[in-house]
Amino acid sequence: MLELTRVTAGYDRREPVVREVSLSLAPGESLGLLGPSGCGKSTLARVAALLHRPYAGTVVLDGEPVRGWRHRAPRAQRTAVGVVFQQPRLSADPRLTLRELIAQPLRATGRRAEVADRVAALAPAVGLTPELLERRPHEVSDGQLQRACLARALVLRPRWLICDEMTAMLDASTTAALVAVVESYRRESGAGLLAVGHDRVLLERWCDRTVGWQECSAPGAPQEVMGPGGQSS
Template sequence: MTATSLDDGAAVAGVADGDEAVLEVDGLVKHFSTGGDFLGRHRSTVHAVDGVSFSIRRGETLGLVGESGCGKSTVSRLVLGLMKPTRGSIRFHGQEITNLRPRRLRPVRRDMRLVFQDPYASLNPRMTVGDIVGEPFRIHGRGREVAREVPRLLELVGLRPEHAGRFPHQFSGGQRQRIGIARALALDPSLLVLDEPVSALDVSVQAQVINLLQDLQQEFGFAVLFIAHDLALVRHISARVAVMYLGTVVEEGTGEEIYERPTHPYTQALLSAVPIDHPDQRGRGRLLLAGDPPSPLDPPSGCRFRTRCWKAQHTCADEEPMLIERPADPHRSACHFAALDPGDGAR
C-alpha cells in the first residue's frame, strides 16, 4: 500500500447511491438510571442518547463528532451490542439486531469490529502479538487459519511477521494501534467502529495511522463509524459528518457541507475554534459560547442548545427542532433559525 497525505483523505470512502447500507440506526435512545436510596427512591435519569439516526453504506466513513459527554461513545457501544438501547432500531445488512440474544448476536459480531482509543490499555500485556491478532480466529472456531493469517495481517498494517513473537510493551504507541487494527481486520469485517483511535498518539503518528486506515478501506471496502472530538481530523477522513450535542444529532451532511457551509450555531461555534494554518484567515472572528453544557440529567426543553445559543427565542424553549433540510442549504440541521451566517452577538 502507498501512503497518502491527510489532505487527500476527504475523497476516501465515496460510494455510489446504489450501494447497500451496512448499518442503519433509527431513533436510538439510551437512558441510564442513577442515584436513589436503597428503596429505589429519588432516582435520576441520564439522557445519554436521545433519538439518534444515521446510516453508513459500504465503503463509506461517517464521522460522529462532538465534545466530551455528548453521547457519541455510547452510540458506538449500542451499535456493537455491548449495551441494549432504551428505544430505537439497529439494522446490520438489513437484519434487525437491536434485541438479539447474545448467542444470536455472536455471528453478527464477526462482521463488526472495534478499534479502541487507548493502544496501551487495549492489548493484553501477557499475550504475544501473534496471540492477540489470532485470538478472533480461535474465538470463532477458525483456529487453523491463525498460522497463515497472522503474518499476512501484520504485513498489511506495516509490521513484520517476526513481530508476532513479541509482547505489546516492546512497541511504540503507533505500532500498538497498528496491532489493534490488525486484530480488528482478522475476520474481514464489513464495519469498523473507530472510537477516538488516534487521540492518544503524537500528531505525526496520527497521520500515519489515518493514512493506513484510508488505504485499508480503499482496498477492502469496509464501512467506518469514526468517533472523534477533533473536527480537523474528522474532516480529512469522513465523507459524511454528524455533529452531536447533548445526546442528539444537531447537523448532518457531507464533509464539504459541514465544514464549508455549517448552518447550526453549535457547529459554527465548534468550527470557529479550530486553529487556522493559513495566515490570511487568522483574523476571522471566533464564536464564544456562554456557560457550560447542561447536564444530561436535566436537559433543557425544546432545543438542547438554546441555553448557550445567541439566536435563542421563545420558540426554541417550546418546540424541539427537527433534523431536516433547511431552505438555506440542502443538508440537515436541527435549528429553528439555521443559517449560513452565524449572525450578531456571538463573537
C-alpha cells in the same frame, strides 16, 4: 446499511447519555461523527458495535434488526462490525503477545487454520515487524499497540469498521499511518466506516462526510435527522 434509529442509551436509565440519536451509514461510505468529550459518542459507538444495549431505539445491520447485544447477538452479527478503541492499553489483554492478540478473533471463531496467513498479511500492512509480534503489550508503545488493535479489528474482514477516537492517543505520523491502513482496507473491501472523534480537521480530511453530535441527536424531537440515503440534513 448500518442504521441507528432514535437510540437512547447510557448507564443510568433515568439519565441516559445518548438521547434519541439517529445515524445511518451505507456500505463503502465513511462517516465522521464529531462531538465534544463526554457527549456520549463513545457510548453510541458501543451501541453500533453491538457492545452496549440501548434503552430504546433500533439498530439495523445489513437489513437485519439487532435483537441482542454483547453475547446475546449472534456471532455473525457481532463479527460483522470491527471496533478499534481509544486506549490500546486497556483494549489489549496484557497476557497475550501481539501475534496472539491479532489472531484472537480467528481463534474465537474456529478459524485457527488461517492464523498464520492472516497475521503474516496484516502485520506488515499495519507496520509491525515480526520481532514486535512476539512482544507483550507492556513491551511496546501505545502506537505500536494500536497498530495491533487495528489489525485485530480487521482480521475477520468486517463489513463495518468503527473507530472510536482511534488516534486520540497517538502522534501525527502514527495517525496518518493508521488512517492510511483503514482507507486501503476500505478501498479493497468496500467496508463502511464510522469514525468517532473530536478532531474536526482530521475527520473532515478522512471521511466522506462529517456530522456533528448536535445534528444527529434530537432530544425530544421525534424527527429523523439523517435520511436513509445517508444525506446529512
